[in-house]
Amino acid sequence: MAAEEVLEQNGWRQAVTGRQEDINAAGGVRTSQTPFEGPTQSASPSRQRSDVPFFLLMGGLSASFIMLIVLLLAADFMFTSFADFRDALLKPEIQAAFRLTLISCTVAAVLSVWVGTPLGYLLSRYKFPGRWVIDTLVDIPIVLPPLVLGLSLLILFHLNLGEWQLEKWLRDGVGFPVTYRWPAVILAQFSVSCAFAVRTMRVTFDQISPRTEDVARTLGCTRAQAFLLVSLPQAWKGIIAAGTISWARALGEFGPILVFAGATRMRTEVLSTSVFLELSIGNLDAAVAVSLLMVAMAVVVLLILRVLGTGLSS
Amino acid sequence: MIELQNVNIRAGQFSLTGISFRVEPNEYAVLMGPTGQGKTTILEAICGLRNVIGGKVLIYDQDVTKFQPGDRGIGYVPQDLALFPTMTVQQNLEFALKLRKWSPADIVKRVEELSGELSIRHLLKRTIKALSGGESQRVALGRALSFRPSVLLLDEPFSALDEVTRAEMHGLLRTVTSTSGVTTLHITHSTQEAEALANRRLVLLGGTLSESVAESTAKKVP
Structure with missing residues (x-):
């Protein structure tokens, strides 16, 4: 298991339960600090966003090269x-x-x-x-x-x-x-x-x-x-x-x-x-x-x- | 018999100094202690995969400190098992025997015997990818024992197994090691595992190795 993966799991667990845990058994990485703090609930649930512009831009740029070939x-x-x-x-x-x-x-x-x-x-x-x-x-x-x-x-x-x-x-x-x-x-x-x-x-x-x-x-x-x-x-x-x-x-x-x-x-x-x-x-x-x-x-x-x-x- | 005399090992930033212990012939010793203390490093030093910068490693009173890993005659099961993915189970088991130029008849006999002991006869033609966790452990154990080594080193081989399979493997290990009379050193985190298998406990903590025959010392280890 990659060390980052373990860290992430550990961070996640800490963020959720709020307690420090030694995860020796899981993969052998111990961290004393909290790697990330969960975002506060600010986005309203009714907000809807689209991924279409993302795909249009990425696809458009990609297509230009494919077309050239x-x-x-x-x-x-x-x-x-x-x-x-x-x-x-x-x-x-x-x-x-x-x-x-x-x-x-x-x-x-x-x-x-x-x-x-x-x-x-x-x-x-x-x-x-x-x-x-x-x-x-x-x-x-x-x-x-x-x-x-x-x-x-x-x-x-x-x-x-x-x-x-x-x-x-x-x-x-x-x-x-x-x-x-x-x-x-x-x-x-x-x-x-x-x-x-x-x-x-x-x-x-x-x-x-x-x-x-x-x-x-x-x-x-x-x-x-x-x-x-x-x-x-x-x-x-x-x-x-x-x-x-x-x-x-x-x-x-x-x-x-x-x-x-x-x-x-x-x-x-x-x-x-x-x-x-x-x-x-x-x-x-x-x-x-x-x-x-x-x-x-x-x-x-x-x-x-x-x-x-x-x-x-x- | 495994003996370390005042062994110093350096692995990058990490170093161990003055490690000495002795595991008697036919003994089953476990090496315990928190992660990151260098248990694996010690095992690798014994089988020659890591250079020892001071002290001596003895196998049955022979100084093997300067020996190549392949000349030490040690069976080694690493934590990740490292089975040979391009070979079938049978080829994995035969590997060390072919290197030792055993006759084809002897190889067939030994594979038969091993696969029977480890209950993997039905898996012989399988590829490594098609094995479950417990099956892989058996094959790795079989490969390490195939050439009848005098010493067996196990690096947390069962940490990824479920309870039932682990208990099964404990029983199997007990039988296999006692029938072959191999001297075993086994890294584990599990006190249960130590109780089930070992007649000797070593604890590595803060760079020092202590012997703990007493239950209480071993229980302190997380």
Whole structure:
């Protein structure tokens, strides 16, 4: 039982009976002062008030945003025709972009969950010195302007440390160049989507009581076993939610990809890049068609999240 | 046997110093005292969930102060029970046995035995969510006793139960603890519960632990 709840009950009882009571037995909170005094009976019983203005105002403000989204989607649909849509999707460049988008988003999402789960868990369970620093750092990719993130990635890979350079080493030493290739697409997507995965996993573990882990440890688990056998199974909905959010976020990624991976057709082109490229050559029909395709993909992802979300809250 | 020697515990703002007591083998001790005195903290220190900053915790004469909780071999039933929600009743009971790599045949036998003793055989396939308060208590008790620990710690497990169920649980506890010969330390507020179960009473008041065999001392505790 929450402490506030107990306090409130206690306050209520005091207000009604007018005597101090120790509610040790009920929940273990003792208060010496009266938390609130009941209002005096001043409102006349014949007075009738309406909640209609409240709902009108709240509903009106809410509707303005809902309308905006609906109108945006409706305009897209009205602009394009099915023929445009089909033509755009039959273009080999766009098909390649669609494939790369599916693969890169999935890889980025899996990596995000893989990294976000331990980080979210540590942030949720442990109070360690410098936790607030890590907490803040995790949010940086979320608040950073996308182009700045892309530029930062580019600089990181091409910064000369004496003779050494990360990109040169990856290209010549490892044989795996990154910049302006598909790995750059995934890394750019990962840098942002992982931050969302960490946030989601942290909230997930915040909602899972550490008590079951404690008991598991008394039953013979190490911390690792308690995490794997007891907490992780309880977190599966959060894991799927984190994966979905990461995936959706990776889908929308554009700025960092443009800067760090370039916009080479058939090679580093993802759907968001396609929209940009089609738009830049004045092919508005194809741009809108690809946009609608992305809308459809995002809606599917959001629906999955919705279904899981209702499951989570129940 | 449980023994605390001059134990100091700190939990945030709260601290306990110089706690010493001894519960003999096969004894059933209750730990009483008003809320907020640190009874739960003591229990958590014994099972290793809370760090002890001074003194020693001994289980059957072995110093376990630096042991991980899982290496202490203590059965623990917390106040909130903390049953594993993703598992069935049977899986909860088997949990500690699988960790100890018991053979499947032994596990089946033990679960059979436990579920019989606790009258929860009909619940084995159920999920945790589908259990009533009393049923949950039985499962938590079964899970704690499954691996035949030498020491059992109970933290007000019956505070949320109705009178009838509580009396039932008292009878059950008496049988289970006396047949298994487990050394038990049980936190309770209820003098009735202490009378029904304990052959030893400890009272924690104002940071000091006193032993009260006499009825009168225990009665002072609210």
